[in-house]
Amino acid sequence: MTLDRRNFIKLLGGASGLALAGHAAAQGKAPAVSAGSAAEIMPKGSARRVVVIGGGYGGTIAAKYLRMLDKSIEVVLIERNKEFVSCPFSNFYIAGLMPDMKALTIKYDKLAANHGIKMLHADATAIDAAAKMVVTSQGRLAYDRLVVSPGIDFMTDEIEGYDAKTPEIFPHAWKAGPQSALLRKQLQAMKDGGTVVIGVPLMPFRCPPGPYERACLISSYLKKHKPKSKLIMLDANPDVVSKKGLFTKAWNSYYKDIFQYVGGQVTKVDTKAKIVVADNFDDYEVAVANVIPPQRAGNIAVAAGLTDDKKRWCPVDAISFESTIHKDIHVLGDATLLPSDGGAMPKSGYSANSQAKVCAINIVALMNGKPTTELSAINACYSAVSETESVSVSHVFKVVNGKIKITASAVSPADFSIAKIEKAYGESWLKNVMTEMST
Amino acid sequence: MKRKWSRWSLAAGALALSATAFAQTPAQTPPTPEMVSFACAGCHGTNGGSAGLLMPSLASQSKESIVDAMKKFQSGERTSTIMGRLAKGFTEADFEAMGEFFSKQKFHATNQKLDKAKVKKGAELQEANCSRCHLDDGKDGKDDTPVMASQWLPYLQMQMDMYLSGARKMPEQMAEKVKPLSREELDALLHFYASVK
Ligand SMILES: Cc1cc2nc3c(=O)[nH]c(=O)nc-3n(C[C@H](O)[C@H](O)[C@H](O)COP(=O)(O)OP(=O)(O)OC[C@H]3O[C@@H](n4cnc5c(N)ncnc54)[C@H](O)[C@@H]3O)c2cc1C
Secondary structure, eight states, X not given: OXXXXXXXXXXXXXXXXXXXXXXXXXXXXXXXXXXXTOOBOSOOOSSOEEEEEOOSTTHHHHHHHHHHHOTTSEEEEEOSSSEEEOSTTHHHHHTTOSSSSGGGEEESHHHHHHHTXXXXXXXXXXXXXXXXXXXXXXXXXXXXXXXXXXXXXXXXXXSBTOOTTHHHHSOOOOSSXXXXXXXXXXXXXXXXXXXXXXXXXXXXXXXXXXXXXXXXXXXXXXXXXXXXXXXEXXXXXXXXXXXXXXXXXXXXXXXXXTEEEEEOOEEEEETTTTEEEETTSOEEEOSEEEEOXXXXXXXXXXXXTOSOTTTSSEEXXXXXXXXSSSTTEEEOGGGEEOOBSSSOOOSOHHHHXXXXXXXHHHHHHHHXXXXXXXXXXXXXXXXXXXXXXXXXXXXXXXXXXXXXXXXXXXXXXXXXXXXXXXXXXXXXXXXXXHHHHHO | OOOOOSOHHHHHXXXXXXXXXXXXXXXXXXXXXXXXXXXXXXXXXXXXXXXXXXXXXXXXXXHHHHHHHHHHHHHTSSOOSSHHHHHTTSOHHHHHHHHHHHHTSOOOOOXXXXXXXXXXXXXXXXXXXXXXXXXXXXXXXXXXXXXXXXXXXXHHHHHHHHHHHTSSOOOHHHHXXXXXXXXXXXXXXXXXXXXXX
8 A cells, every 4th residue: 555645744743854754654765764953852871771652552561571671771651642541441431331431541650650661741753763763742862772562543545535524523433532432422422213334444453353342332232222223334354354253143143133244345434414435335324433444553653664565564573573674673562564474463452462571571682682582472352242241362472483373362162151251351351451551 | 298289290291291292383492481471461460460350360379380270271171261272372381481480479469358257257267178288378379279368359259169060170188178168168268368468
């Protein structure tokens, strides 16, 4: 795919030297970003320094484990927001099954204090790989190694009529927070008998089971509160891409009268007429539209020329997640493209968490001139199929010949015999993973 | 006297055999304790100290108890929701490294809301019934006996239910002690262990 210029200019916010960098990235070359005239902040002392961009599932864990493993390395965590809201479990909130987003929200103060991490609440706008500098809205700062875990941004140009205002009317809710609140509000305000559409983009996207879990929970909400309504899922993929047997079972046995799964990619939106158009030759008149646009690595990764143009993601090695384009820059989480031999690591919070630890172990080894250790990683993901039942998928990953290989992969039993227990285990997972990120 | 309740020494022999069988597969460098164990923390908490409510803490469990549990999960001998599926992706050398890691972590004390009367009753019962194996008020996890002190109560209750229903095989000599006790007495014991810090 080609990266569009418009987005670049937007994200680069007008700084002219940087707009050039964006252009270079759009051509698929590593941009010659210069840290420019921004004032230097937090001047580096004699200690070695790792800067981490992004205080989400990957970044918090990388920062924490780096400090746990080697206190002599200074760690600066750059995050634009004061609070982080978790996407995992946000579908429960959207479907009205959580009073608020408290259980999904963490702050950074304890994490920073417990581990001596220096927080910098700022927007990272560019990376000067040659000078080893990150440019932020507060000024520029130097690093010895940089970890980038920015999550995703959207390729909205692939949908006709989609502009900056579209998500205010057709929320994607694929980044948790105000978008989740908006979708919830729209569902609650909708009259019984309305049509809700969920548009699923082509793979790869953040959280493959996420849209299907959302379909279950919204269906469950409609069944209970607005039983004359319909939920239509337009899936751009040829088939359900995750836990297919389990989700289709839930749809068929619980939500038959509400839910319909339809093949089709959303190609056009009209927020005024409230119409969603799909490439299956159908137009859908909607009361609520949850259009999830196609995704790529977060803007900063694109601006820094860390992405492989065709793949939209950042190619990295499977040792320390070091970029294959820029030295001393490591990329984690949703943004990555890993060498894999049959089965990639899903773009999940669990993967990002597990990758961050592998990355931290091997960054510390590299910075201390020690041998690296071969990756061993886990992904696990609990998804709700109803208000009271969840199912899970789990993977174990090892590396063979420099490529990631799945050594075990399995889903919950198809008869939902443990689904009630897994609902409880899923809640405990959230508690533990959020505690990991915030303490 | 402390006794081993598993056939650990036997298993060690089998382990050496299968370790060779695995020699060509996954890791080319031996797994390090950190590399294989950090990944468990997403569910079990940093360094195996769980924040609750159903996920068990692994911190300070004995090496044998971790290895034994992982092998039983892998073979299916111990019923599980997800551990069996995960264990299949690891080698016995990995299990050893996990045991090495978690046994070295600090004991994880928890603050749980517990019924005080039950805790007291459990404290009276434990000496005569469980302390032979669950040493030092359940804080000392020797051999293949898991640490129970401060373990999350809902997890302990679930495990006891599984033992009683037969879903998890109870060590014979533990069963001798457990069987004569009433449900209330057992629940009091679990309350006691959950309260130990
Ligand atoms: C509805 C839904 C449900 C999900 N459910 C699950 C689940 O049950 N289990 C699971 O494992 N995963 C789940 N996921 C996936 C999970 O949310 C992501 O995979 C995970 O968040 C990826 O982590 P990350 O570190 O790559 O990005 P994020 O967690 O998104 O973190 C990125 C952080 O970087 C910050 N940032 C980005 N750019 C900059 C910049 N330039 N300057 C400063 N800060 C910046 C952002 O503000 C953000 O805090 C779900 C996702 C969705 C949408």
